[in-house]
Amino acid sequence: MTTEDAVTAPGATEAAVSAAAVSEEAVDTVTRQAVDSLSATADPRLRDLLTALVRHLHAFARETRLTQAEWERAVGFLAATGQACTDTRQEFILLSDVLGLSMLVETVHGHSAPGTTESTVLGPFHLTKSPARELGDSIDLVGDGEPCVVSGRVRAADGTALPGAVVDVWQADPHGFYDVQRPDAQPPGNGRGLFTADTAGAFWFRTCLPGPYPIPTDGPVGTLLEACGRHPYRPAHIHFVAKADGHAPVTTHIFVAGGAHLDSDAVFAVKDSLVKDFIPTDDPCLAREFGVPNPFRHARFDLVLERA
Incomplete structure (x- = not known):
């Protein structure tokens, strides 16, 4: 629920509006801090790539309301993809x-x-x-x-x-x-x-x-x-x-x-x-x-x- 949803929802309370605003602000803060942490990256191209990556990943998580269980499953999938790679098999290229x-x-x-x-x-x-x-x-x-x-x-x-x-x-x-x-x-x-x-x-x-x-x-x-x-x-x-x-x-x-x-x-x-x-x-x-x-x-x- 966005701040606007909380305001317009029937029976919305001031507490609900406040909670939604705090939640949205907290999410924005995490993304801003993650992006700001990259500001000292010496290689400008690497800095641009990582900044865009963080922004898009965070936007994906927000858009899909990614759950903790889904995130853990994704991490497990990526780990398994790396473990499947050998000298004669490149599972990450296959994934790409x-x-x-x-x-x-x-x-x-x-x-x-x-x-x-x-x-x-x-x-x-x-x-x-x-x-x-x-x-x-x-x-x-x-x-x-x-x-x-x-x-x-x-x-x-x-x-x-x-x-x-x-x-x-x-x-x-x-x-x-x-x-x-x-x-x-x-x-x-x-x-x-x-x-x-x-x-x-x-x-x-x-x-x-x-x-x-x-x-x-x-x-x-x-x-x-x-x-x-x-x-x-x-x-x-x-x-x-x-x-x-x-x-x-x-x-x-x-x-x-x-x-x-x-x-x-x-x-x-x-x-x-x-x-x-x-x-x-x-x-x-x-x-x-x-x-x-x-x-x-x-x-x-x-x-x-x-x-x-």
């Missing part, structure tokens, strides 16, 4: 992803100059270093999926090739698992590769068609999704990070056109420009040239970088 925060930060700060590749989330599985590979190498070290070739160029928005650009790729296997999730079934580095574009800015590699998959649901984030009645699935995709001298790096995906969950990605990362055809190709000569069985899938994707 499913709340849309990762995509929001990427949208606010992502590179979206006209004609450049749109950015999207890094995801929680870029935890191990991709092995350096030669152009045309396969990142599929298991070979139990539909063969696929991905090719493209790294260039500037004006079409200028960016020779020597570095292209880092990683993906799930056809069953929807990354190498770090199933070390008993996938060798380290499966589905990963670090490629250097040629003098024309071109790159290409062999792989398998990735499958859609559920994000890990055996931890706190999975419990949260279940409580919200949300599914955990991501559409099939391949991750890219492209870098070139004098240009801003881009973190992005390509999504397999026509696949499931494109309209309900659990981490809100799908953008129309990143949905690409993985074209069924029946061409024995081209298959021999690429070094893949025929028929195969072929996806073409140019990475267009913004000047730094």
Whole structure:
């Protein structure tokens, strides 16, 4: 009840009005004191971030009338999220992803100059270093999926090739698992590769068609999704990070056109420009040239970088 409610409520007493006013003043005092305590923070950006965080957290608690039991449950959830993190699993990134925060930060700060590749989330599985590979190498070290070739160029928005650009790729296997999730079934580095574009800015590699998959649901984030009645699935995709001298790096995906969950990605990362055809190709000569069985899938994707 606000002070105004107490005043206008039928039968309101002076004591009720006074109690409401005191309560509101006490709440304001706590927030003011917490904000004031940050005034000596030496780093101005840190001071601004913490000040805004305190104000928004306090406003959330006031708006929702957060109870002590709810606060304790939230603290327990965050503690469990931290405890679920390992060298090969980042539950906090996963939490940020499913709340849309990762995509929001990427949208606010992502590179979206006209004609450049749109950015999207890094995801929680870029935890191990991709092995350096030669152009045309396969990142599929298991070979139990539909063969696929991905090719493209790294260039500037004006079409200028960016020779020597570095292209880092990683993906799930056809069953929807990354190498770090199933070390008993996938060798380290499966589905990963670090490629250097040629003098024309071109790159290409062999792989398998990735499958859609559920994000890990055996931890706190999975419990949260279940409580919200949300599914955990991501559409099939391949991750890219492209870098070139004098240009801003881009973190992005390509999504397999026509696949499931494109309209309900659990981490809100799908953008129309990143949905690409993985074209069924029946061409024995081209298959021999690429070094893949025929028929195969072929996806073409140019990475267009913004000047730094």
